[in-house]
Amino acid sequence: METRYDPHGVEGRWQETWEAEGLYKAGAGARSDESFVIAVPPPNVTGELHMGHALNGSIQDSLIRFHRMRGFDTLWQPGYDHAGISTQNVLEKQLLAEGTSRQEIGREAFLERTWTWLEQTGRTIMGQFRRLGCSLDYSRERFTMDDAYVESVMTCFVRLWDAGWIYRANRIVNWCPYHQTAISDLEVEHVEMDDALTYACYPFVDGSGGITVATVRPATILADVAVAVNPNDARYKDAIGKEVVVPVVGRRVPVIADERVEIDFGSGALKITPGHDPTDFEIGRDHGLPTLTVIGLDGNMTADGFEGLTQKEADDRVVAWLKEHDQLEKRESYRHSVGTCERCHSRIEPLVSLQWWCRMDELARPAIERLKERDVRYHPESQHRFAIESLENAPDWNVSRQIWWGHQLPVWTCPDGHQTCAWPPPSACAECGSGELEREPDVLDTWFSSALWPFATLGWPNETPELERYYPGDVNVTAREIIRLWENRMIFSGLFLMGDIPFTDVIITSTVMAADGRRMSKSLGTGIDPLEAVDKHGADATRYGLLKMSSGQDPRFAWDKIDEGAKLANKLWNVARLILTNSEGQTPVMSPQELEETWIVGRIDEVRQQIERDLPAFEFAAVADALYHLTFDDFCDWYAEAIKPRLYDGDERATGTALAALERLLALLHPMMPHVTEEIWSQFHDSRLIVSPWPDPLPGAGDLTRVQEAAVTFRRSGVLVELEGDEKRIFDAVVKPERAKANGDADAERERLRREIARAEGMLANDKFTANAKPEVVEAEREKLERYRRELDAIS
RNA sequence: GGGCGCAUAGCUCAGCGGGAGAGCGCCCGCUUCACACGCGGGAGGUCCCUGGUUCAAUCCCAGGUGCGCCCACCA
Numbered sequence: 001m002e003t004r005y006d007p008h009g010v011e012g013r014w015q016e017t018w019e020a021e022g023l024y025k026a027g028a029g030a031r032s033d034e035s036f037v038i039a040v041p042p043p044n045v046t047g048e049l050h051m052g053h054a055l056n057g058s059i060q061d062s063l064i065r066f067h068r069m070r071g072f073d074t075l076w077q078p079g080y081d082h083a084g085i086s087t088q089n090v091l092e093k094q095l096l097a098e099g100t101s102r103q104e105i106g107r108e109a110f111l112e113r114t115w116t117w118l119e120q121t122g123r124t125i126m127g128q129f130r131r132l133g134c135s136l137d138y139s140r141e142r143f144t145m146d147d148a149y150v151e152s153v154m155t156c157f158v159r160l161w162d163a164g165w166i167y168r169a170n171r172i173v174n175w176c177p178y179h180q181t182a183i184s185d186l187e188v189e190h191v192e193m194d195d196a197l198t199y200a201c202y203p204f205v206d207g208s209g210g211i212t213v214a215t216v217r218p219a220t221i222l223a224d225v226a227v228a229v230n231p232n233d234a235r236y237k238d239a240i241g242k243e244v245v246v247p248v249v250g251r252r253v254p255v256i257a258d259e260r261v262e263i264d265f266g267s268g269a270l271k272i273t274p275g276h277d278p279t280d281f282e283i284g285r286d287h288g289l290p291t292l293t294v295i296g297l298d299g300n301m302t303a304d305g306f307e308g309l310t311q312k313e314a315d316d317r318v319v320a321w322l323k324e325h326d327q328l329e330k331r332e333s334y335r336h337s338v339g340t341c342e343r344c345h346s347r348i349e350p351l352v353s354l355q356w357w358c359r360m361d362e363l364a365r366p367a368i369e370r371l372k373e374r375d376v377r378y379h380p381e382s383q384h385r386f387a388i389e390s391l392e393n394a395p396d397w398n399v400s401r402q403i404w405w406g407h408q409l410p411v412w413t414c415p416d417g418h419q420t421c422a423w424p425p426p427s428a429c430a431e432c433g434s435g436e437l438e439r440e441p442d443v444l445d446t447w448f449s450s451a452l453w454p455f456a457t458l459g460w461p462n463e464t465p466e467l468e469r470y471y472p473g474d475v476n477v478t479a480r481e482i483i484r485l486w487e488n489r490m491i492f493s494g495l496f497l498m499g500d501i502p503f504t505d506v507i508i509t510s511t512v513m514a515a516d517g518r519r520m521s522k523s524l525g526t527g528i529d530p531l532e533a534v535d536k537h538g539a540d541a542t543r544y545g546l547l548k549m550s551s552g553q554d555p556r557f558a559w560d561k562i563d564e565g566a567k568l569a570n571k572l573w574n575v576a577r578l579i580l581t582n583s584e585g586q587t588p589v590m591s592p593q594e595l596e597e598t599w600i601v602g603r604i605d606e607v608r609q610q611i612e613r614d615l616p617a618f619e620f621a622a623v624a625d626a627l628y629h630l631t632f633d634d635f636c637d638w639y640a641e642a643i644k645p646r647l648y649d650g651d652e653r654a655t656g657t658a659l660a661a662l663e664r665l666l667a668l669l670h671p672m673m674p675h676v677t678e679e680i681w682s683q684f685h686d687s688r689l690i691v692s693p694w695p696d697p698l699p700g701a702g703d704l705t706r707v708q709e710a711a712v713t714f715r716r717s718g719v720l721v722e723l724e725g726d727e728k729r730i731f732d733a734v735v736k737p738e739r740a741k742a743n744g745d746a747d748a749e750r751e752r753l754r755r756e757i758a759r760a761e762g763m764l765a766n767d768k769f770t771a772n773a774k775p776e777v778v779e780a781e782r783e784k785l786e787r788y789r790r791e792l793d794a795i796s
Numbered sequence: 797g798g799g800c801g802c803a804u805a806g807c808u809c810a811g812c813g814g815g816a817g818a819g820c821g822c823c824c825g826c827u828u829c830a831c832a833c834g835c836g837g838g839a840g841g842u843c844c845c846u847g848g849u850u851c852a853a854u855c856c857c858a859g860g861u862g863c864g865c866c867c868a869c870c871a
Contacts, residue, residue, distance in 0.1 A: 003830075003834095004833070185868090186867090266870085269871095279871075280869090280871080380801095382799095385799095513864080519864090554865055557808095560809095560819060564818095571830090571834085574831035576830080578831085628818090636831085648829085756815070768850090
């Protein structure tokens with residue numbers, strides 16, 4: 001006989017059955033109008049399931065299944081993000097390998113190719129979510145590039161434009177020379193790098209010596225328009241207002257004063273290059289200085305006489321010039337952090353370019369208010385303040401990208417330069433009526449479309465029944481680093497377009513680290529594939545393990561936890577076999593007449609209450625732990641052992657109640673471990689557990705706390721505590737059969753009780769305690785003292 | 797530089813004002829008719845350090861030390 005539960009086969013079968021029977025669909029099993037909605041964070045259309053997705057999915061599915069069983073009209077919305085830069089990156093690499101490029105094949109062919117490729121290889125994660133048993137409504141899959149979704153994105157842009165919050169401006173941006181596009185600050189990854197810090201002397205025009213500046217990018221000297229010093233820096237007081245000569249190019253530029261210059265760094269004097277440095281750009285702007293550009297969009301030089309050189313080559317030429325003219329003071333090695341593109345790791349070029357921006361102040365204000373009102377709550381609490389602060393400090397949003405894969409801006413320009421923003425595409429210029437319109441080539445930042453996810457997936461801007469029914473949603477589950485990129489933007493977009501917040505609770509999941517505490521990453525080789533865990537121990541075990549790891553901020557991945565889940569599934573499977581093989585053809589009848597039955601029913605109900613309290617509080621690890629111990633300690637070790645003889649005898653009352661108790665246990669476990677529970681359920685039901693009602697409170701399940709405390713004392717020391725009436729009967733029936741230890745340990749127990757009594761007496765004798773402590777605490781202490789005394793008497 | 801967090805049994809972690817816990821590992825004993833992914837028993841801990849608050853501190857507060865993650869324009 002098979003004695004070990006094998007999840008393989010079982011899990012896949014249920015995943016197919018649930019979906020085929022429509023039980024994943026929105027509203028399946030609903031017994032109320034109240035909805036419970038989660039929109040899955042749309043994974044990259046080209047992505048693969050990683051540990052973060054698996055944890056995230058386990059959390060969301062346990063919430064969804066719990067609410068579905070409780071009768072809510074649940075919707076777990078699936079779908080994909082087109083992931084602009086990331087996807088384009090993959091395609092460009094392919095082209096490069098074929099010896100061509102996107103520029104060579106052209107925009108139209110490139111997009112066609114991207115779609116074709118996605119048909120073949122994209123959209124794999126939803127299949128992987130299925131393997132975890134995630135009950136998303138897969139029939140409602142959405143993609144941010146679908147026609148209907150494009151409609152939402154365009155409409156949103158037009159609304160923002162009409163509100164006056166979109167503008168175009170030349171600003172310094174993070175330019176990725178590989179991708180040939182601007183990227184946001186949040187897409188820049190800072191890495192420590194070793195560079196040389198070059199100290200160069202800029203002679204005063206009047207011949208009275210010079211001023212030394214420090215730079216890591218000598219090539220940018222060619223674009224210098226000033227030298228700045230701190231107004232409080234005594235060393236340079238006299239220099240302010242003088243002119244210096246920029247090396248190599250011989251330009252005369254002023255020495256200006258600005259508080260943003262750090263006195264302590266380098267020489268204390270800063271060369272100002274507005275065209276190629278963000279701080280310099282601001283300083284230059286504030287002092288009315290010109291902006292010069294010497295580096296092109298490809299990252300190479302454009303300055304006279306330097307055309308086409310790499311920056312490295314230009315650096316060398318400039319340094320050589322300095323040396324030759326005795327203006328090179330020194331070069332020292334310098335370790336600092338440098339911005340790189342998170343996709344291709346190219347060094348970011350701060351470049352001035354024309355970009356589209358979205359003003360943030362008006363959009364952010366109501367979002368900040370609602371967050372402060374706690375209408376949207378972050379979990380853990382510590383992230384709430386961060387979310388508010390990051391909204392308060394949000395700079396204007398650069399929404400344009402110079403790539404091709406994405407939502408092209410709905411802005412058209414006529415030959416006279418008039419711009420029209422409209423959707424659907426206008427046929428003529430709004431100002432002059434010209435029919436010769438050219439569409440803006442830029443596309444929108446990927447997060448622009450993600451921000452609309454909670455309602456664009458429901459059909460907005462059309463007034464669909466789904467939108468009416470499922471907006472606003474309830475919970476959003478995501479990672480810490482996404483708060484500013486996504487959460488904040490969903491909140492303000494929801495308020496702007498829908499007039500309401502998209503959800504009430506945001507769960508920021510922990511980041512599961514590798515076993516050695518480092519971040520899981522492909523390049524470090526520290527990643528663990530969650531599907532490997534599923535292959536090994538099944539989805540139920542994996543889900544259990546991940547929920548166990550979900551507490552804390554950066555827990556380490558531990559196979560132990562997955563193994564624990566596998567053991568739990570196996571234990572459950574086996575105790576079910578015990579009960580089911582001995583109750584052939586019987587119906588579950590909850591009639592807890594015998595004492596051990598009263599006991600287990602009470603315990604199950606206690607855990608039911610705990611889950612109802614902890615799951616909505618998002619205490620997933622606590623729920624997993626409680627269910628583990630309920631199953632092992634209470635259901636198997638105590639209850640099942642106690643009723644075994646009656647099961648073998650075919651006692652119908654015992655089997656009926658055992659089936660009923662098993663039913664309830666399976667129901668409680670289902671949100672966390674759906675497959676094994678459904679499999680066992682199917683062996684004595686025609687219905688499906690996934691849509692079965694969550695257990696109701698059981699009247700008379702009773703308060704067994706005193707019995708439990710006595711049981712703990714008994715198990716720890718073998719000492720019998722005096723109980724009376726029903727409590728004594730339950731205790732004797734369930735606890736006493738455990739083999740008591742020899743009375744040898746009673747000495748230790750007596751000692752412990754004496755210590756406790758002394759402690760409690762001391763406290764109660766202390767006026768400060770009795771006067772200041774809460775009355776119920778004092779009362780509890782009195783009761784404890786009495787009990788300790790009774791216990792001590794009982795064993796003396 | 798800023799923010800968040802962690803330091804508790806050999807390992808991974810829970811507990812967070814009045815009894816120091818779990819899982820795994822380890823030791824001993826069990827082919828007991830659901831389960832060796834099992835059953836019974838056991839060893840193992842100045843709860844990072846120093847102060848403070850309190851009748852009482854692993855738990856609260858301050859400082860220190862050591863880690864980790866996120867964020868950040870010192871050229």
